[in-house]
Amino acid sequence: MKTVLVCVKTPEAAQRITASATRMGMAQTVRTVLTTEEVHARMTTTLVDVVLVDVGLAKPDPVQFTRNVLARQPGTGVVMVGAIDPRVAAMTVAAGARGVVRGGGEEGEDLVVALTQAIMLICPRINGCVRRVPGQRSGPVGLTQREMQVLRGMSEGKSNAEIGRDLFVSEDTIKTHARRLFRKLGARDRAHAVAEAFRGGIVT
Incomplete structure (x- = not known):
């Protein structure tokens, strides 16, 4: 293994x-x-x-x-x-x-x-490392353009404050977008959201 x-x-x-x-x-x-x-x-x-x-x-x-x-x-x-x-x-x-x-x-x-x-x-x-699991998504799930921007920022390891500065919005606004994209992805937290996004090809 x-x-x-x-x-x-x-x-x-x-x-x-x-x-x-x-x-x-x-x-x-x-x-x-x-x-x-x-x-x-x-x-x-x-x-x-x-x-x-x-x-x-x-x-x-x-x-x-x-x-x-x-x-x-x-x-x-x-x-x-x-x-x-x-x-x-x-x-x-x-x-x-x-x-x-x-x-x-x-x-x-x-x-x-x-x-x-x-x-x-x-x-x-790594051969055999990734296996599909029940409920795994394979494509976009209706994220808005702003939610995609927030998700990309998360995938780059940026904090909510850093993403907010990049997008010229408040940290609270980023948190709101994050909650919405978590819900759409069925994610519990940032790490889960990024994993789902990479696995589903939403971000690369």
């Missing part, structure tokens, strides 16, 4: 990632860990295809984190997610990481959105 190991700093983030993975039909594929020690312990017993890591967990040295992972399993793809200095990002890729997904900061729902987006981008490349 293919494995995506998601490394985050808090139990709350791990719970949200697990819930998102379940909603995407990836409960048997995605596993979460909270410390670098857990990463190494899991890789001792399990073949891991992708290590998707919150940059905050890989600090103070994402470059050495990448090297340590690849020393245990050279074929594993390492992807960093979160806010990272461009110079450090380049060094991390030079050390063997597959890439860096910007967005989300170090804590909160926006980071979970960024991690969920990364899972959706990575998993189509």
